Amino acid sequence: MKKKLKVIGKSARKLDGKQRVSGKAIYGHDIQLSNMLHGSILRTKHPHADIISIDTSKALALDGVECIITAEDVDVNNISYKRDHPILKKKANCERDEIAAVAARTKEIADKAIELIEVKYNVLEGVYDPIEALKENALRINEFGKGDEQFGNKNIADSFHYEHGDIKHQKSISKVIIKKRYELPRVTHACMATSNITAEFNELDGRLTLWSSTQVPFLYQRDIAHALKMEPSNIRVIQPIIGGGFGSKLDMHPFEPICALLAKKSGKPVQILYSREEEFILSPTRQPMIIDLTTGADENGKFTFREVDIIKDNGAYTSWGATTPFVMMQTYSSLYQIPACKFDSLAVYTNNPFAGSFRGYGNPQATFSLENNIDLMAEELGIDKAEIRLLNVNYKGEITGQGLHYKTCGAKAALDTVIDKSKYHKIKNETNKGRYKRGIGLASMLHVGGGAKIYRSDGCGTTLKMDHYGYLTIVTGSNEIGQGSETVLAMIAMEELGVSRNKIKVINTDTDVKPWDVGVHASRTSFVAGNSLLGAIALLKEKLASKASKLLEVDTDNWVYENGMMKVNKSEIKIDKVVREIHFGSPNQLCTVNYFYEPPSKFQNKEFKGDVSGNYAFASQAIEVEVDTVTGKVNVINAHVSQDVGRVLNPIGLQGQMEGGLATGIGYALTEEMIYEKGVLKNPNFHGYKLLTSTDMPPVHFYPIETYDEAGPYGSKGAGEAPLIPTAAAIANAVSNAIGVRIYSLPVSAEKVLRALSKKNKEKETVVN
Amino acid sequence: MEITFKINGKTITQNVKPGLLLIDLIRNKLNLKGTKPGCLEGECGACSVIIDNKAINSCMYLAINAQGKEITTIEGLRNEDNKLDEVQEKMLEHGAVQCGFCTSGMVMTTKAFSDKCKSDGFVPNREQVKKSLEGNLCRCTGYIKIIDAAAAVNNNL
Numbered sequence: 001m002k003k004k005l006k007v008i009g010k011s012a013r014k015l016d017g018k019q020r021v022s023g024k025a026i027y028g029h030d031i032q033l034s035n036m037l038h039g040s041i042l043r044t045k046h047p048h049a050d051i052i053s054i055d056t057s058k059a060l061a062l063d064g065v066e067c068i069i070t071a072e073d074v075d076v077n078n079i080s081y082k083r084d085h086p087i088l089k090k091k092a093n094c095e096r097d098e099i100a101a102v103a104a105r106t107k108e109i110a111d112k113a114i115e116l117i118e119v120k121y122n123v124l125e126g127v128y129d130p131i132e133a134l135k136e137n138a139l140r141i142n143e144f145g146k147g148d149e150q151f152g153n154k155n156i157a158d159s160f161h162y163e164h165g166d167i168k169h170q171k172s173i174s175k176v177i178i179k180k181r182y183e184l185p186r187v188t189h190a191c192m193a194t195s196n197i198t199a200e201f202n203e204l205d206g207r208l209t210l211w212s213s214t215q216v217p218f219l220y221q222r223d224i225a226h227a228l229k230m231e232p233s234n235i236r237v238i239q240p241i242i243g244g245g246f247g248s249k250l251d252m253h254p255f256e257p258i259c260a261l262l263a264k265k266s267g268k269p270v271q272i273l274y275s276r277e278e279e280f281i282l283s284p285t286r287q288p289m290i291i292d293l294t295t296g297a298d299e300n301g302k303f304t305f306r307e308v309d310i311i312k313d314n315g316a317y318t319s320w321g322a323t324t325p326f327v328m329m330q331t332y333s334s335l336y337q338i339p340a341c342k343f344d345s346l347a348v349y350t351n352n353p354f355a356g357s358f359r360g361y362g363n364p365q366a367t368f369s370l371e372n373n374i375d376l377m378a379e380e381l382g383i384d385k386a387e388i389r390l391l392n393v394n395y396k397g398e399i400t401g402q403g404l405h406y407k408t409c410g411a412k413a414a415l416d417t418v419i420d421k422s423k424y425h426k427i428k429n430e431t432n433k434g435r436y437k438r439g440i441g442l443a444s445m446l447h448v449g450g451g452a453k454i455y456r457s458d459g460c461g462t463t464l465k466m467d468h469y470g471y472l473t474i475v476t477g478s479n480e481i482g483q484g485s486e487t488v489l490a491m492i493a494m495e496e497l498g499v500s501r502n503k504i505k506v507i508n509t510d511t512d513v514k515p516w517d518v519g520v521h522a523s524r525t526s527f528v529a530g531n532s533l534l535g536a537i538a539l540l541k542e543k544l545a546s547k548a549s550k551l552l553e554v555d556t557d558n559w560v561y562e563n564g565m566m567k568v569n570k571s572e573i574k575i576d577k578v579v580r581e582i583h584f585g586s587p588n589q590l591c592t593v594n595y596f597y598e599p600p601s602k603f604q605n606k607e608f609k610g611d612v613s614g615n616y617a618f619a620s621q622a623i624e625v626e627v628d629t630v631t632g633k634v635n636v637i638n639a640h641v642s643q644d645v646g647r648v649l650n651p652i653g654l655q656g657q658m659e660g661g662l663a664t665g666i667g668y669a670l671t672e673e674m675i676y677e678k679g680v681l682k683n684p685n686f687h688g689y690k691l692l693t694s695t696d697m698p699p700v701h702f703y704p705i706e707t708y709d710e711a712g713p714y715g716s717k718g719a720g721e722a723p724l725i726p727t728a729a730a731i732a733n734a735v736s737n738a739i740g741v742r743i744y745s746l747p748v749s750a751e752k753v754l755r756a757l758s759k760k761n762k763e764k765e766t767v768v769n
Numbered sequence: 770m771e772i773t774f775k776i777n778g779k780t781i782t783q784n785v786k787p788g789l790l791l792i793d794l795i796r797n798k799l800n801l802k803g804t805k806p807g808c809l810e811g812e813c814g815a816c817s818v819i820i821d822n823k824a825i826n827s828c829m830y831l832a833i834n835a836q837g838k839e840i841t842t843i844e845g846l847r848n849e850d851n852k853l854d855e856v857q858e859k860m861l862e863h864g865a866v867q868c869g870f871c872t873s874g875m876v877m878t879t880k881a882f883s884d885k886c887k888s889d890g891f892v893p894n895r896e897q898v899k900k901s902l903e904g905n906l907c908r909c910t911g912y913i914k915i916i917d918a919a920a921a922v923n924n925n926l
Contacts, residue, residue: 013861020869021857023803023843027870111780190908192807192815192870243805244908245871276808313903482868482909652864652914659911660867686812692903694912 004260007495008714011652015487015506025241028196029273031211036198037066037103039262039272040110041255042117042540043281044092044099047679048351049091051119054100054611059116064109066266068117070100074261079227079252082157084144085354087227087261092121093141093316094353096282098254101269103262111573126351128679130290130313133348135335141349142316151346157314158347160325162608164401165340170305174296175498181292182369183745186285186313186674187667189358190691193243194274195283195695199263208260210427213242215481216248216519217456217511223252227262234382239509245481247357248283250521251319255282256507284356287321287347287672288313291369301383303339305393308369310345312496315354322347322355324362326454327447329608331366334400336374336392336444341367341401351679353719357521359661363447363725364668368746371443371587371729379699384420385428385442385733394446394618396707403609403617410644410705411618415444417642417703422622427736438637439738440624443729449646449709449717450614451524451599459598460528461515462536466544466591466679468583470564470576471503477517479508483720485525489533491650492713494502499575515596523718526649527614530713532597539593547585548578600711614711619643619722621662623730624698627738629757632750634670634735636696639727642703646717651704658723665727668690670747687735772836777801777845785832792816792827794835795842803843805875809904817874818842824881826904843873846880856880856922862919867909874905879919882894886923893923 016268019025044051056068079085089097100117104110127133127141133155140154154316171177171290198211208230213219216236224230242249255272258695262270274282290311296304300735314322325345333341377389394400394411418424419442427440451458463475472493480486490504508514517529520723544566545559552571560567579591604610623640642657675682683689708715728746736742776799785794789810795804795818804827807815811829818827819841846854853861856879866872882901887891893901898920900911907915 011864014866015865016859017861017866018853020866021860021872022846022853023801023873025869026802027805029806190906192813192868192906193805194807242868244868246908276810276813409865412912484867654866656864656910656914659913660909661911663911664908685810687810688807691906691908692912693904693906694899694916697912697916700913702912 005495005714006309006651007491009651012487012491012650014484015490027243028198028211028213028240029193029195031240031271032298033200033269036269036271037105037266038107039101039103039259039270040107040114041258042100042114043096044095044097046092046121046123048124049092050122050124051099052122053093053120053366055118058118059102059113062109062113064105065113066103066105066268067262068100068102069261069265076228076257077226078144079223079254080317081320081322082318084142085389087257094351095681096353098258101258101262103266109599121171126679128350128352128676130311130348130350133350135238141351144351150684153350156346157318157349158322160329160343160345161332162329162343162663163341165305165307167340167355168340170340171296173298174304175299176377176380177294177296177379178373179294180373180376180744181290182366182372184289184291184368185746186288186355187672188280188283188285188674189244191244191246191248192409193274194279195255196273197259198269198271199259200269201264203267206234208236209258211238211240212241212256213249213697214252215242215245215479216521217479219519220252220292221511224257224260227257237511239479240696242481245520246359247361248698249266249359254346256317258663263284277684280689282683284321284354284359286360287324287355287365289365291365293369293373295373295377297377297381301381301388301391303336305340306338307342308332312345312347312351313352313355314347315350315352317354318347319354319356321357324357326360328366330402331363331370331446333402334404335370335444336389336394337398338401352676359664360721360725363445364665364728367443367445367725368729368732371726372732372742372744375733382515386424389415389442389444403611406616408615408646408707408709409618410707411444412640413705414618414620414644417705418442418620418622418640421701421703422624422638422640424622426626432738436680436740437627437629438624439734439736440622441730441733441737442620442622443726444618444620445722445725447554447617447722447725448522449614449617450524450527450711451601452613453599453601455518455601457516457598457602458518458528459596460517460532461594461596462532463515463594464536464540466540466575466579468580469577470574470579471497471505472497472499473505473507474533475507475514476529476533477515478525481520483525483657484650485529487653488526488649489529492530493537494532496561498563498565500564523720523722524714527712527718528597528599530716533594534713535594535597538596539595543582543591543593544575544578547582548573551578551581615646615709615717617644617717617719617722619726621726621730623727623734625731625734625738627735627753629739632754632757634748634753636666636698636731638699638701638710639698641723642705643719643722644705644707644717645714645719646709646712647706648704649714649716654704654719654748655702657720659700659719661723662700662727663692663697665724666731668724668746669728669731770833772833774835774837774840777841789832790828791830791832791835793859794832795827795843796840801842801844805870805873807870814878815871817877817905819877819881822881823847824878840905846876854880856883859921863914863921865910865918867912871905871907875907875915877900878902878905878923883922895920898923
């Protein structure tokens with residue numbers, strides 16, 4: 001199965017790395033168009049309020065202000081996954097709500113004008129707790145919500161139900177049943193570049209150009225078109241270099257159509273750049289959740305069932321993030337062998353800011369609850385925590401209750417590897433005396449590795465152009481958001497066509513040019529775009545071989561592509577010469593090809609059953625921590641990460657994904673939390689919201705598992721989201737191993753650790769007394 | 770106010786308002802867009818430039834204070850052959866760049882630190898290299914590859 005390769009599997013530098021390292025890369029913040037105006041948005045003063053009146057006269061009179069828009073001035077549709085989100089608001093439902101927007105000659109003037117807009121509010125009591133929002137007498141939060149008719153409660157935005165197996169029977173044979181509640185906080189992507197957009201509308205041909213950092217340009221084009229009542233193809237989406245995505249740019253957000261509306265009204269290009277404070281307040285968050293999880297195991301430790309009820313704080317509007325149960329139910333139904341599973345989740349409207357999608361897409365939350373429960377079951381059964389996981393581990397050939405088919409499966413190899421390399425069995429039993437206590441925790445994860453068929457197509461198109469100087473242009477539907485997929489595409493072309501790196505160009509930033517692709521999500525880009533490119537290369541080779549065979553008068557299919565040459569037996573010819581003959585010889589043709597790749601995955605049925613991905617990624621982590629019992633601070637001192645990546649394509653890029661994902665996972669576990677009081681964010685800055693810094697990162701030991709899954713390019717699987725998914729769970733398990741108490745919510749902050757320790761000590765004293 | 774200073778090897782004179790921040794002078798008046806606005810509150814380090822051999826957050830520095838100073842931005846960082854500086858090369862070699870928005874700041878901080886170490890005849894250990902980067906945030910890489918690159922520069926690896 002393992003084909004010998006020259007380029008794939010060897011570390012390659014980032015394709016456009018020289019631009020990025022020299023300050024030459026153009027991000028959204030760096031775009032300047034002639035006559036460009038600067039936009040600023042007025043947001044509500046109160047998270048929940050009726051807006052009585054808006055007076056823009058003083059703002060309009062300010063020199064340099066070109067135009068102002070409010071809900072009254074625009075003819076638009078609601079946006080969002082549930083179309084429950086007005087672009088400009090007539091009533092405020094959360095802290096983010098946009099009431100008016102200004103375009104002015106400078107940013108300073110635009111900001112000044114915002115201050116001059118007078119709004120009269122009728123302040124209303126808000127609902128900030130989803131459990132309160134579910135009560136019958138609660139206020140209706142979103143007037144566009146269809147909760148009444150669809151889910152029997154006005155404040156339910158979305159609901160999912162899944163089940164397989166005989167729960168009742170499985171309960172009856174369970175020796176241990178653990179029921180726990182887990183609470184997960186809001187955290188934010190904190191992309192280093194704040195959100196940005198530049199819009200230009202040409203009123204003569206009715207075309208709109210957006211320089212946007214969306215990670216899903218074709219879905220975005222459709223969403224903008226719906227919002228603005230335009231034809232999608234009249235909207236050209238150009239992606240400048242994107243300064244971080246991580247899921248935050250999966251939805252289209254109100255500031256984007258607002259910028260387009262300002263450009264349309266003013267007749268000039270308009271740019272909106274978020275400040276860091278705006279970025280914290282306004283960009284979507286990971287879903288906060290309350291998870292009630294009940295799990296069982298029989299006397300031997302074999303898992304019997306899982307029952308889970310989840311309440312997700314949806315916030316005031318519904319983003320793609322409401323669909324995270326698609327991913328979460330996979331973890332509950334199919335991570336480790338599980339005979340029966342029942343899953344229910346509600347996304348509940350509140351007057352909090354709306355939650356969106358974030359790398360891992362619900363899976364870190366699900367995995368946190370599940371892997372804690374597994375530890376608890378092992379403790380109660382008196383079975384080793386590594387043993388119970390190995391006993392239930394997923395296996396090759398398994399078709400899970402949900403219908404996921406593991407044609408390859410590195411779950412056991414990954415688990416065995418981290419148990420061994422971390423010296424798990426030695427460290428977990430080390431006695432802990434003194435102030436600093438060490439512990440180790442295990443957690444595993446399951447995630448899609450071959451895309452996810454949630455849209456009508458999960459495919460990706462590629463156009464290749466080989467020019468008569470031997471340069472290859474790859475026009476791909478897929479997107480680069482920093483993750484390194486461009487580099488992988490160039491590596492594939494080098495491998496297959498023997499073209500050198502400096503002769504490869506990747507074009508992927510313009511919807512007017514590039515073919516369809518769903519976008520960056522579900523760890524799918526290298527998988528789908530890689531397969532699409534391989535398909536296109538096969539067509540290109542046919543074209544080249546046919547001409548070369550004529551030129552060299554040979555009859556063969558055994559061409560070797562090497563160093564810009566095509567070789568067969570003892571003959572060889574330069575590729576650029578072959579292309580010149582295709583172009584300029586008779587019959588004159590172009591040396592271009594098109595290919596569309598659609599993964600073999602299937603739509604799930606109405607019960608959410610079916611083989612939704614081309615393949616599946618498995619990973620385990622063993623994380624070692626040290627807890628300071630005086631301050632409560634948890635330090636991660638070693639992280640062992642093993643992941644079934646199918647096959648390693650670019651080792652240095654893959655390792656970068658692992659380390660970066662792990663950093664976000666450690667932040668989620670220990671330091672990051674958005675703190676709200678009545679719907680208002682209290683820590684909208686890097687001072688109050690703690691990202692890890694260079695001194696907080698532990699050594700990361702990464703052990704890739706190669707299972708050579710035939711669905712993926714060269715056997716590879718998607719890898720980008722996995723490294724942060726089990727991290728918080730492994731850390732919580734490690735803290736429990738270190739200090740003997742368990743924290744059921746994130747982050748595992750110093751305060752919570754100290755509180756738990758003091759409670760434990762008091763209980764001890766009570767026993768002694 | 771009129772100020773005269775050296776930037777990327779060239780002496781220039783600019784008329785600036787007393788409240789103008791150095792980052793705005795660099796990005797908006799001089800059009801050097803490689804210096805990145807990450808937070809504009811001195812927390813993230815993306816806007817780091819080198820002023821008289823020290824890495825400084827240009828968002829926390831008034832432009833008028835540049836009078837008589839020597840400033841280097843990412844655009845001014847080249848070796849004698851006008852190729853990438855060693856710090857930039859090491860960042861690429863070690864895979865330290867993903868989205869790249871923090872990279873200018875990481876490069877300038879590393880450059881200032883390693884130049885200082887070299888002129889002091891001091892070879893920092895890995896912990897000291899880590900510490901030197903503590904003021905620069907990154908959300909993509911988990912820092913390890915950046916630290917690897919910076920350590921390689923400092924140890925002439």
